[in-house]
Amino acid sequence: MTDRDQPAEDLLRELAPQVLGVLARRHGGAFDLCEDAVQEALLAAVRQWPADGVPANPRGWLVTVADRRLVDRVRGEIARRRREERLALATPQSALLAPAADAPDPSADDSLALLFLCCHPALPVPSRIALTLRAVGGLTTAQIAAAFLVPETTMAQRISRAKQTLRAAGGRLAPPEGSARLGEDGEDGEDGAARLGEVRHVLYLVFNEGYTASGGEELTAPRLAAEAIRLTRLLLRLTPGDTETAGLLALMLLTDARRPARTGPHGELVPLDEQDRTRWDRGLLDEGLELIAATLPRGHVGPYQVQAAVAAVHGEAATAEATDWPQILALYDLLLRLDANPVVALNRAVAVAMVHGPAAGLGLVDELAADRRLTRHHRLLAVRAHLLDRLGTDPPAAARTYREAAARTTSAPERRHLTTRAQQADPHPNT
Structure with a gap:
């Protein structure tokens, strides 16, 4: 073409x-x-x-x-x-x-240096995201604002401040010292490796917002997810020896493959264990499985590769019942050692519940409730409500927790889903 x-x-x-x-x-x-x-x-x-x-x-x-x-x-x-x-x-x-x-050599490709520049350490993460989507993604300010549910003027100000910050910080179109070697063996000095990690993190955040929008009436923002995948493909092409970038791309592909089945005919959220897996995108699924299978044996294993391996286990299961939960739990044990953050611990609690029963998972969730980073997050409450519901010993408590989770989310589809779950957990709360 x-x-x-x-x-x-x-x-x-x-x-x-x-x-x-x-x-x-x-x-x-x-x-x-x-x-x-x-x-x-x-x-x-x-x-x-x-x-x-x-x-x-x-x-x-x-x-x-x-x-x-x-x-x-x-x-x-x-x-x-x-x-x-x-x-x-x-x-x-x-x-x-x-x-x-x-103009300079037309065969030159400055995309990697441009990604590094847009993810400059002097910029806050929201500004890195906005500048990356505009400068590297080619999206207009209006498109970025619509995706993140903010006024166009607000996004324009954010991008303008980001460019002013870059100017003040002396940001120039040049990758960090030694980063040219990243395409050879994935190894580099601390500066280049850290900046590459920041680029991956920005793309990961863009994808997450596209796969599950943090607010608004729609569950997903497909344009953002597609752009994150496109830019990660570009990053992998520019740094072919970097296994974590390959892992990130595999994670995105395997996750986005499920998107067609995540919503019902009226836009309602369909959880993973209830999805019609024949609606999963087989092309994305096969590409992701092949990529992570080729990447894992190549060297140092990082968090994105492990998350992709978890997604691969889900992707290989023909039904929810066929999911190899012991393998997923083992992968979360490894991930927690690589990236000890509360979200990973919460996901591991779900895996523990699937292997050892909901009571075991609830114990871990209750421990995580003391973590200030999760205390007010609706996902902690949603997981707790789900495990209480599965345990079946206190339907009113499960319903109350579902409703509390629904009150805290800013996503309308998630709120409706959690409210429906509350009604199902305790259909007659006043009797």
Whole structure:
């Protein structure tokens, strides 16, 4: 398939980080101006390409338009406000006015450096997510705002502050020291490895928000999940020796394969043990199983690989009853040693309940209730209610806990599901 045959939206999202990389390398520290210029070029393409057709060299077209927009803006600032000193400190004037024909080697791919830049340690996590989706994902501010259920003005301010922070921190388009070796054997110095871990974490958070939206009327935000998968594929292509990136991609594929079965005909939440597994996406499932099977034997095993292995056990079970829960419990034991956080411990409690009975799981959940990171989280209450329900000795307590969990979630589908569970646990609460 040629560029002319590829859907324009997909092509623009693919080219966005490449074009931004060209401008950022050419204009040095002016990342904020480069990013704005690329967004203007993307909008111009959205307006012109449907009528005129995709140009023969779409990447070159975008670079030319973006570069002209940037130069026009700089010249305008010079003419109106005499601010050339600010930009001249970061970029030589000759570079700012360089014609598009002088673009760097078109085969160069700055996507990895761009991911590192968007996940700069100086930025808070929400800003990293927003900047990654806009600069590398090619999503508009309006699309990102809609996905995270915030006003467009709020998201625009977040992105603007992130770019200002990058400028103040001296962020430049260059991967951390030694990170070029990541593609060879997955090993690197502490700086590059830590920054790569931050990139993975941002993509993981984007996927989680897409798979289970934290608020709103819809259970999922498929666009975010798809974008997280696309960017993780890109990251793995750029760092093929990194087994944790491979594990993260496998985890996303195996998890997203279940999405078609997660909702019923009216948008209601369908839990894993009740899903029609014939509706799972077999293509994603097979790809994820193959990827994690090829990755686990290759070297150091990290948390994403173990989570992918858990998802693989679920994916290989033809029915909920056929799930190998002892194997899942063993994997959670390993995961807890690798990543001792309360969410992992809560998931392990569920596995313990499936292997040793709900009472054993409840004991662990009650211990976790003392952890301040989970005390007010609806998931702790939902798990406790589910185990009380399975135990069957105190239906009113199970119903009360379901209702308390429902009151704490900001997701409408989860709230309806938990409320329904409460009614099923104790159908006659006042009798």
